[in-house]
Amino acid sequence: MIELLAPAGSPEAVIAAVQNGADAVYLGMGNFNARRGARNFTDEEFEKAVRYCRIRGCKVYVTLNTLINDREIEPAVMAAKLASDLGADGIIIQDLGLIKAIRSALPDIPLHASTQMSIHNLAGVQAAAEMGLTRAVLARELSLDQIKFITRHATIETEVFCHGALCFCYSGQCYMSALIGRRSGNRGMCAQPCRMEYSLTGTMNEHPLSLKDSCLADRLQELESAGVSCLKIEGRMKRPEYTAIVTGIYSKALKEHRKPTAEEMELLQRAFSRQGFTQGYFDGDKKDMFGVRSESEKTDEAIFTTARKAYADGELRRVPVHFYTLVQKGEPAKAIAFDNDGNRAVAFGPVPERAKRQGLTEGYLKEQMFKTGGTPYTCVENQAKAEPGLFLPAAEINDLRRKLISELSESRALPPTRRVGRLPAMPKNRDPIADPKIIFQIRSEEQLTPELAELKPDYLYVPALLMASKPELVLPFAEKGAVPVAVLPRIISDQESPRVFDALQKLHDEGVQEALVGNLGHIFLVNRAGMKMRGDFGLNVFNSLSLERLREAGFLSATASFELRLSQIRDMLKPMDTEIIIYGRLPLMISEQNLVKTTVQDTAQLADRMGSVFPVARDFGDRSVIYNAHKLYLADKKEDLYATGAWGLRLLFTNESGRECVEVAKGHLGLSDYRPNVLTRGLYYRGVE
Numbered sequence: 173m174i175e176l177l178a179p180a181g182s183p184e185a186v187i188a189a190v191q192n193g194a195d196a197v198y199l200g201m202g203n204f205n206a207r208r209g210a211r212n213f214t215d216e217e218f219e220k221a222v223r224y225c226r227i228r229g230c231k232v233y234v235t236l237n238t239l240i241n242d243r244e245i246e247p248a249v250m251a252a253k254l255a256s257d258l259g260a261d262g263i264i265i266q267d268l269g270l271i272k273a274i275r276s277a278l279p280d281i282p283l284h285a286s287t288q289m290s291i292h293n294l295a296g297v298q299a300a301a302e303m304g305l306t307r308a309v310l311a312r313e314l315s316l317d318q319i320k321f322i323t324r325h326a327t328i329e330t331e332v333f334c335h336g337a338l339c340f341c342y343s344g345q346c347y348m349s350a351l352i353g354r355r356s357g358n359r360g361m362c363a364q365p366c367r368m369e370y371s372l373t374g375t376m377n378e379h380p381l382s383l384k385d386s387c388l389a390d391r392l393q394e395l396e397s398a399g400v401s402c403l404k405i406e407g408r409m410k411r412p413e414y415t416a417i418v419t420g421i422y423s424k425a426l427k428e429h430r431k432p433t434a435e436e437m438e439l440l441q442r443a444f445s446r447q448g449f450t451q452g453y454f455d456g457d458k459k460d461m462f463g464v465r466s467e468s469e470k471t472d473e474a475i476f477t478t479a480r481k482a483y484a485d486g487e488l489r490r491v492p493v494h495f496y497t498l499v500q501k502g503e504p505a506k507a508i509a510f511d512n513d514g515n516r517a518v519a520f521g522p523v524p525e526r527a528k529r530q531g532l533t534e535g536y537l538k539e540q541m542f543k544t545g546g547t548p549y550t551c552v553e554n555q556a557k558a559e560p561g562l563f564l565p566a567a568e569i570n571d572l573r574r575k576l577i578s579e580l581s582e583s584r585a586l587p588p589t590r591r592v593g594r595l596p597a598m599p600k601n602r603d604p605i606a607d608p609k610i611i612f613q614i615r616s617e618e619q620l621t622p623e624l625a626e627l628k629p630d631y632l633y634v635p636a637l638l639m640a641s642k643p644e645l646v647l648p649f650a651e652k653g654a655v656p657v658a659v660l661p662r663i664i665s666d667q668e669s670p671r672v673f674d675a676l677q678k679l680h681d682e683g684v685q686e687a688l689v690g691n692l693g694h695i696f697l698v699n700r701a702g703m704k705m706r707g708d709f710g711l712n713v714f715n716s717l718s719l720e721r722l723r724e725a726g727f728l729s730a731t732a733s734f735e736l737r738l739s740q741i742r743d744m745l746k747p748m749d750t751e752i753i754i755y756g757r758l759p760l761m762i763s764e765q766n767l768v769k770t771t772v773q774d775t776a777q778l779a780d781r782m783g784s785v786f787p788v789a790r791d792f793g794d795r796s797v798i799y800n801a802h803k804l805y806l807a808d809k810k811e812d813l814y815a816t817g818a819w820g821l822r823l824l825f826t827n828e829s830g831r832e833c834v835e836v837a838k839g840h841l842g843l844s845d846y847r848p849n850v851l852t853r854g855l856y857y858r859g860v861e
Contacts, residue, residue, distance in 0.1 A: 174396050174403055176426055177233070177331070178419040181408035183213065186221045188416035189230075191483040193423025196231035197221075198264060200408065201255065204248045205235035205360055215254060222259045223585045228489045228548045229513070231261040235408075236274075237286035239267050239358045239714040239733065241740055249277050249595060256281045259587030264309070266344060266358075269717030273595055275304045280590035282306045284331065288344035288358065289692070290710070292318075293666045296693025297326045303721075307331055307401065312338055312386065313764045315456040320398040321666055329401035334392070335418055335440075336406025338383040338450070338461075340366040341761035342663065345710060348760035350735050351800055351852075356860035358712060358735060367464070371779040372767060380767060380778065384463035387440060387449035389422060390431040410444065413476035416483050417443045442472045458765060490550035493580065495541050497572075499524050499532060499558040505568070507541065507576045517579035521572035524562040531561045540569040547577050599720040599747035604817045611751065611822040612837065613659065615789070620645040621830040627837045628652045631820065633688055635659050637792070640675035643682055658687040658703070660694050661792035662710045662762055668793055669697060676701035686728065695725065704728050709753065716745040723748040729819060734758055734804075737859040742816040749819035754806040755840060756824030757787060757799035758854060767796040775827060787827050799826050805851035807840045 178189035180197040189197045199221065200212045213221060225232045234255040240248050252263055252274050263281055265271055266288035274283065284307040285291055285300040292311040300308045307329040310319060314332075323330045339346060343357075348365045350356035355363040366381035388395065388403075395403060403426075405418055421436045432440070441448065447463030482488070496508045505521035524532065537556040544551050613633035614620055620634070625648035632649045636658035639646055646656050658679050664672050672694075676687060680701050687698045690710030698705050707713065707722050707730030714733050722730045729749035732741045741752060767788045768776045774790040784801035791797045804824075806813060813821060823840060825833050839846030 174392075174426065175231075175401060176419065176423055177402050177404045178415055179336075179405055179408040179410070180221070180415065181212065181410070182412060183217050183221055185408075185412040185415045186224060188412040188479070188483045189419050190225060190228050191488040192416045192420035193427070193489070194230055194419050196233060196261070196402070197225060198233040198235055198404075198408070200235045200360075201251050203360070204238050204240060204244070204251060218255070219258050222255075222587075226259055226585045226587075227491075227581050229491050229584075230489070232259070233262045233264055233284065234260045235264045235286070236270065237264050237266040237288050238360045239356075239712055239735070240270055241736070242715045242717075242744060245269065245273050245715060245717060246595065249273050252278055252281065253592070256590055257587060259585070262307070265305075266712070267714060267718065268303075268711070268721045269715040269719075271303055271305070272717050272721045276596040277593050278590065279593050280588075285309060286344075287311060287333070290342050290344040290663075291693060292342070292663060292691075293669065293693045294322045294325050295666075295669075295696040296691065297322055297328060297330065299692040299695060301326070301328045309333075309404065311342055313342060313453050316391070316394060316398065316454055317456070318665060318667075319395070319400065323399040330399075331402040331404055332395060332400050333386060333406055334388040334395065334403040335422065336385055338386050338453070340381040340383055340763050340765065342763070344712065345662065345762050346760070347735065347758065348798070350855060350860045351758060351760060354855065354858055354860050356735055358714075358733075359860055361861045366761075369781060372776065376779075376781065379462065379464045381761075382446065382464050383461050383765075384446045384448060384450040385444065386451065386453070387445075388451060388454060389425060389437065389440060391451065391454065392422070392426055392431075393429065396426075407444075411476065412483075413479040414443050416479040417475065420479075439475060442475055453764065461765070487546060487548050489548060490544075491548055491584075492552040493544075493549045494553040495551055495555070495576070497537050497541050497556040497558075499537065499556075499562055499564060501559050501562060505564060505572055507572050509576045509580045511580065511584070513584070515580060515583040517576055517583055519572055519576040519579055521564065521568050521575075524564050527561050527563040532558045532563055534558050537569065540566060541573050543570070543573065544577070549577060549580070596717065596720075599716055599723070599745050601745045602747060602749075605819050608814065608818050609751075609820040610841070611820050612654075612825065612833075613756075613822055614825045614833070615827075617642055617645055618830050619825050619828065619833045620649075621834065622648050623834045624830065624837060625649045625652050625654070627834070627841060627843075629654050629837075631655045631657055633657045633659050633822070635661075635792075636672060636675045636679065636687065639684065640678045643679070655686065656684050657706060658684055659708070660687055660689055660691075660697070662690045662708075663764075663791075663793060663795060664691075664694055664697070665793065673697050673701060676703060679703075689727075699726075707731055709734060709759075713750075716747070719744065719750060720747050731822070732818070735855050735860050738809075738812050738816055738856045740859070741818065746817055746819075750817070751820030751822055752813065752816060752818045753804065753824050754813060754821045755836060756804055757802075757826045758804055758824070759797050760786065760800055761796075761798040762791060763796050763798075765796055766790065766794050767798075789827065800852070802850050802852035803848040804854045805848050806853065806856065807847070809853075 178194035180199040355361040452461040609630035690708035838844040
């Protein structure tokens with residue numbers, strides 16, 4: 173049966189989820205999880221929570237799904253080891269380096285690919301499988317048909333969000349909160365800028381980035397038929413009562429193989445919604461997906477009070493057990509209990525006395541042993557054998573039952589035995605680069621001018637489809653010595669893959685040997701086309717082990733995350749060529765939503781209340797990319813850049829004209845005094861929280 177996975181942002185939320193029928197809960201420990209603002213768990217609270225869940229037959233998954241730097245690798249692995257030792261059933265993870273470290277140190281603990289890995293196609297799931305992960309949490313943006321295709325061909329389990337908040341941006345690809353306020357979504361501190369007001373059409377009271385919550389409560393049978401292994405409810409930042417209500421409704425609908433009633437659907441909306449729910453991505457219809465939390469939809473305390481009372485007043489979660497009790501002359505009373513999972517317990521009571529009146533009957537013994545109220549167990553089989561003429565006080569029989577249940581609970585709570593390995597060796601550092609390569613990345617054909625080619629970059633990054641359609645525009649650069657590199661879109665669905673592959677194959681036949689990859693799911697396309705890979709910023713390289721993992725996967729180079737400080741990049745061990753983006757409007761979000769409504773242009777502008785204007789560009793697949801309002805500029809920080817040991821320095825051109833691209837490039841090459849009017853140093857000196 174499909175697994176229902178509920179959020180647990182606090183110890184009370186664990187109880188709320190378990191008592192309302194969750195098959196598993198997911199929770200965070202410390203600072204290495206994507207909801208650092210949730211209550212989360214101390215080590216002691218975590219131990220109690222795991223014990224509570226294991227006794228009641230509920231799995232526990234631990235979220236260690238943030239990007240981590242080199243200094244955090246060992247503490248993160250120790251947190252994973254503690255979780256494993258205490259009986260966690262799996263770890264949800266994003267960081268490529270941490271995957272490598274935990275897989276080496278804890279070879280038996282199941283690892284799940286977090287939605288932060290932006291897995292949105294079959295190849296992404298297969299890449300996760302090759303890294304030793306056993307489950308992939310799919311991107312929220314996928315339709316039912318896409319989910320079906322991926323799940324039916326995947327070699328590992330798939331997990332799908334069925335209820336809760338939708339981010340405007342693909343998870344793991346949002347840098348808006350970090351670049352605006354240093355609160356990184358990739359580090360668990362997202363400030364949710366997508367819920368703010370913006371002007372897209374000239375009116376400031378718009379919410380063009382705020383999506384309604386998803387609700388698939390009436391589509392559960394379709395997901396089961398698709399072969400999905402797990403349905404996930406979002407909401408670790410929400411109250412335990414919310415967890416109780418949503419989990420209870422989904423659990424009943426799943427177990428009873430039915431759709432929710434009208435009353436249940438109304439209860440879901442009263443618990444939390446943003447002007448109703450949406451199934452837009454699931455149905456492949458992205459209209460009418462926007463909504464905000466209005467005054468009329470504020471918390472309904474009455475339903476929360478009822479929900480709290482239900483899960484706090486007793487045991488709603490009951491594990492079926494089998495009892496067998498034996499009372500014989502001259503021997504201690506003996507009771508045996510076992511469950512359907514292979515756990516077994518034995519308890520002994522006193523030696524029975526000779527009965528002065530009526531002796532102990534098997535019926536009475538069964539009746540007393542059957543009293544499991546107030547415990548996590550329900551007796552489904554109760555056998556007893558008692559020799560005639562013997563007597564045991566009721567208190568002794570009750571004590572025997574309590575000891576038996578206690579022993580069974582201890583057996584159920586025992587964590588599995590798992591092997592322990594060791595941390596992988598840190599990679600060997602390459603020799604420092606004396607003169608970093610200069611890389612120009614362009615977005616449009618207007619930027620591919622002969623004047624720009626005259627500046628002789630070492631590498632030229634060009635969108636693959638543009639290069640394939642107009643290869644003649646790249647020739648002047650190649651003739652000047654630039655290595656052309658085909659840039660793959662960050663998001664490529666399975667349905668879009670043939671088009672991208674055809675472009676790569678054409679480019680390979682024309683002599684282009686390299687491609688820039690920003691998602692693990694795109695490795696397959698590049699390999700199949702016979703090209704070599706370079707890693708883009710979308711891979712979120714945050715530590716030395718991530719670089720090593722990409723080197724092992726065959727990458728020629730990788731881009732350090734622009735959420736790192738320059739000092740952190742400097743201190744990273746670099747087993748492969750590492751590049752840094754040093755100029756341009758950094759991408760803040762990529763979304764399935766098309767904010768560029770007109771067909772006569774491929775750009776728009778988004779303005780916030782502070783007067784900042786964020787360019788929006790149409791991307792491959794009619795998606796939207798929102799760029800930073802300020803241009804990253806580090807041309808006057810050459811000494812700091814060279815100190816990082818970077819192999820390459822990339823100028824990222826987005827909405828600049830061809831003339832402006834030339835001026836920017838000259839400024840960075842020391843041929844002019846160009847400097848943007850409004851600039852930013854990004855996060856290279858400030859870092860993120």
